[in-house]
Amino acid sequence: MDVAAALDRLAPRLSPTATGAVNVRRLSGGASLETWAFDLTDRTPLILRRRPEGAAMRETALPLASEAALIRAAAAAGSPAPSVVHVCTPEDSLGEAYVMRRLEGETLGRRIVRDETFAGVRPGLARRCGEVLARIHAAPTEDLPDLAISDARGELERYEAIYRQLDARRPILEAAFRWLEAIAPPPPERPVLVHGDFRNGNLMIHPEGGLVGVLDWELAHLGDPAEDLGWICVNSWRFGEWRRPAGGFGDYDELLDGYGGGISLDRVRFWQSLGSLKWGVMCLMMYQSFATGQDRSIERAMIGRRTSETEIDLVKLMETT
Amino acid sequence: MISHPTAAELSEAIAAFEAEHAIPGDARQTFLARVTDNARATLAREAEHGARLEAEAVERLTKLMGETGDYATLNAELCEALRDGAIDPQDPALLAHLRATAIGQIAIDQPGYGGLAALLDG
Incomplete structure (x- = not known):
């Protein structure tokens, strides 16, 4: 080609x-x-x-x-x-x-959360992410292409089934499945358009304009609005700025204020925890394509070793809940 | 002790990348070269700390499970006990073991990861 x-x-x-x-x-x-x-x-x-x-x-x-x-x-x-x-x-x-x-800006999380270039836009970014998610979640769903519908319990079951197939013995992930199953919220009354991968890496950030584009809609579906709010708080996308839960650049209350209400912090924290668990299973899954010979690249081998970052985050979340 | 991937698999993937022809200026290959450097550093840390961490894990698991055995056996039994509900996911003794396990493995896989500082902070 x-x-x-x-x-x-x-x-x-x-x-x-x-x-x-x-x-x-x-x-x-x-x-x-x-x-x-x-x-x-x-x-x-x-x-x-x-x-x-x-x-x-x-x-x-x-x-x-x-x-x-x-x-x-x-x-x-x-x-x-x-x-x-x-x-x-x-x-x-x-x-x-x-x-x-092609939009002008930066998607690399490490730069967005640390570089001086973005110091001017960082303080308003969590609030802005909340505002933008509120708009996405308010999009009329009738005219969208066919999308899958999911909820907390369904996602847990799906990822546990994947985990079982991988034949891994990870006690932290085992504990997290049982813990989250016990506290999973019911499905939302009205499933909304969920981006599904709203995090550093898929957000185009301009040094003056802030968030100028939401990219990579490959995992979009209909579901719980708290899913997107929780996903951007997963520690894996904070690039070392772990004290700022919203993307490594802001706090929970800024994100939720920008969103405009209607979603509890507990629900966001549940989806953040499920997000860490999902990312852990995804890392194992990507490693599996190395193990089976489908993709023998060093990238696929090494991503398996990122499972432990989600495990340490899950231990912290289980300890503090 | 550590799998998905094991140290042997990582060594194999490093060797395979080293055997490839270099394409100067190729963005994908530059990225993979960086990943390979990380893999070498991970292997070095595992060679240094892996055996000690495994011995410590066996000691904790022996107390937690009230049984003796090697790491793989005891760890698999713990997973079973969590899966069938015999151990509560928020049991303090369990959490203490999981905490030590997580700290041990991140020290090999990604010692600079922010989650380590976050856990030790709390």
Whole structure:
């Protein structure tokens, strides 16, 4: 697959004043989905998201066309989002893919929570995340693409089933499953559009504009609004700033104030704990693709050793509840 | 003691990466080189502390479970007891063991992880 050549041919359809695509480069990270940055000859900065040939889709991952539709729906609901320029068709020779505007900013959590560059926007960021989540959760659900529905108990069962298949003996995860099962909240009265991966890494932060885009809608579904609020508080995305639970840049009350009420801190803390447990199981799952020979990269081997970060977080959460 | 991956699997993955041809300027390979450095450091810490931590874990498990056995056996029994409800997930003696286990493994896997400071703080 020659991505650069395919984008060059596609360019005039992406912008009427463009004759080709230049500076085509693959960005690092992401093994299940590729992200490419490129410019058009008329200087329009763009991003291509595509699924590599033969890549196994995560069980719950959405088709990229649905992801594009959700970005459009979120933007319509008032969430900052990149504008989707084109959803690829087979004639484009890019496989399953779409093109969106490239936003200016930073997604790397380590920089967002620490660098001087972001010192000016950090103080308002947790509140802003709360506001943006409230808008996403208020999006009308009738017009969305088909999405899975989930709740706390269902998620616990799903992840425990995955854990059992992995044949690991992790007493901290075992204890966490039983603990969370005993305190799981009932399903929400009205399931809302949940982003499903709202955390550092998927939030485009501009040094002056703050949160300018919510990215990576691959795990979106209908469910409990507290899920997104809890996920951004998982310690794994605080990049060492563990004293600031909301993303490593703010406090619970700022996040909840921005959200505008209606959700208890207990419910957020439950979903934060379930988030740590889910991330622990995901780390084991990704390691499994190394163990089975499906992906023998050092990345897949090493991610198994991140399970222990979720275990130490879970011990802390179990001790303090 | 530590699995998913074991030290042997990590060594194998490091060797496989080292055998690959370098592509100068390739972002993915630069990223994987950094991961490989981390893997080497993890292995070094495990070689230094792994045996002691396992012996300490066996000692704790022997008291907690009231049985003798090797680490794998006792740990598997603890998992069973948690799964079938024989041990409460918030039992203080259990939590003390889990706490020590978590601290021991993070010291090998990721000694700079913020969760360690958070746990010791409380």
